Amino acid sequence: MIGSTIIPRPLAKLPWRLIFMVSxxxxxxxxxxxxxxxxxxxxxxxxxxxxxLFFLGLATMMSSLNESTIKAATFPIFAIIVxxxxxxxxxxxxxxxxxRWLEIGPIRLQPSEFMKxxxxxxxxxxxxxxxxxxxxxxxxxxPALTLLLIPAFLILVQPDLGTCIMVLLCxxxxxxxxxxxxxxxxxxxxxxxxxxxxxxHLMHGYQRKRIDIFxxxxxxxLGAGYHISQSKIAIGSGGIWGKGFLNGxxxxxxxxxxxxxxxxxxxxxxxxxxxxxxxxxLAFGMVIRWGMNVSANAKSRFAxxxxxxxxxxxxxxxxxxxxxxMGLAPVVGVPLPLVSFGGSxxxxxxxxxxxxxxxxxxxxxxxxxx
Numbered sequence: 382m383i384g385s386t387i388i389p390r391p392l393a394k395l396p397w398r399l400i401f402m403v404s405x406x407x408x409x410x411x412x413x414x415x416x417x418x419x420x421x422x423x424x425x426x427x428x429x430x431x432x433x434l435f436f437l438g439l440a441t442m443m444s445s446l447n448e449s450t451i452k453a454a455t456f457p458i459f460a461i462i463v464x465x466x467x468x469x470x471x472x473x474x475x476x477x478x479x480x481r482w483l484e485i486g487p488i489r490l491q492p493s494e495f496m497k498x499x500x501x502x503x504x505x506x507x508x509x510x511x512x513x514x515x516x517x518x519x520x521x522x523x524p525a526l527t528l529l530l531i532p533a534f535l536i537l538v539q540p541d542l543g544t545c546i547m548v549l550l551c552x553x554x555x556x557x558x559x560x561x562x563x564x565x566x567x568x569x570x571x572x573x574x575x576x577x578x579x580x581x582h583l584m585h586g587y588q589r590k591r592i593d594i595f596x597x598x599x600x601x602x603l604g605a606g607y608h609i610s611q612s613k614i615a616i617g618s619g620g621i622w623g624k625g626f627l628n629g630x631x632x633x634x635x636x637x638x639x640x641x642x643x644x645x646x647x648x649x650x651x652x653x654x655x656x657x658x659x660x661x662x663l664a665f666g667m668v669i670r671w672g673m674n675v676s677a678n679a680k681s682r683f684a685x686x687x688x689x690x691x692x693x694x695x696x697x698x699x700x701x702x703x704x705x706x707m708g709l710a711p712v713v714g715v716p717l718p719l720v721s722f723g724g725s726x727x728x729x730x731x732x733x734x735x736x737x738x739x740x741x742x743x744x745x746x747x748x749x750x751x
Contacts, residue, residue, distance in 0.1 A: 399668065399734070399738070400441075406665065406720065407429075407719045407727075409661065410429065410645070410721070411430055413648055413649045416627050417632050417640050425641050428722070432727050432728075433731075436727050436728055439732075439735060443736060445739065448681065448684060451687075455503055456506065459500070459528070462496050462499050463532055465490070466492050466493065468492075470539070493532075494728060495729075496532045496548050497544075497548060497694055497729050497733075498551075498694060498733050500529060501551050501552070501554075502736070504555040505555055506683055507528065521561060525556055529549065529553075533545050541714075542714075543701070544715075547698070547701070551693065551694050555686050558686055558689050558690070592711050608712060609706075609708050611647075612647040612706045613708055615637050615640075615648065616650040616658075616706070618631065619652065621655045622654045622655075623651065623653040623654030623656070624651055632651065642721045642722050645722070646658070646661075647706050662699070668695060669699075672688055672689075672691060672733075678744055680747060684744075687736065687740065695730060699718065702717040703717070
């Protein structure tokens, strides 16, 4: 009784183990960014801390949402994001050769980031509304493909291949978990594999270069292959225990490009070694496992699919980034969430966690009532 009077009821309902784990990951990320800046909180660590605290607060506020509210808002929000993606194509800000941002006064938005959780929720809502007996019929396929392929195409032409892949993976995951026939996934995979040479020639030049470098990084070690070569050197030189905090040579001597963003894991591994890398991966694994448990305990089909899809969104972020920095996948510009500097990935992950916390809170409320 004493604890319940000290802690306000809204705060007592929060999943504090998850919040502490997420905060620990973000805190470790701040340590890595501090080191990447040569032992300074500027220019990255202090900004990242402010961004994380803001979106953590947003996630805790989102945790008070009811499932019915989330359902009601799903399709309208999805439609708004699609309109924003069209707006990016017509009026978007061009930066580094890509047109991905909308400027609304002092605010700069990247609508494609919102689409990652939005496509999960839209497809989860669609399959909840679909009668169970229709799941293996054509009407269960073409509307979902329309919902998925329109935003994926709009993101691809920006061009933003990494985000396009993420959106497709998130959507396909929900479709698979919804129970669509296996041939729907195997068939296109076979066709895409057979058409790979044609797809390759249709890509932008820089995208083809990424694949070439992925297949043979040593073909251009001082050019396009420089990033991945230096990343492997940094990770390998860390050994088991690492070189020690503030002792990373690859990042501090500027051999490792983007050591605070896409290749932040290499920066971390050089100083904290295999042990640090494994602990970080385990921490992400615990967050993803928590999300999958929310899915497993969900009472409604929407909550099951949404929780699993949002959890897999985090999984894809982490997996693609780690494969990228280790040379196991082409470099597609997917950051390591909560660790890489930048607000876009933090925003997406915290939106996912905010919705997951809302679904988990409602589960606990329903369990007490039963």
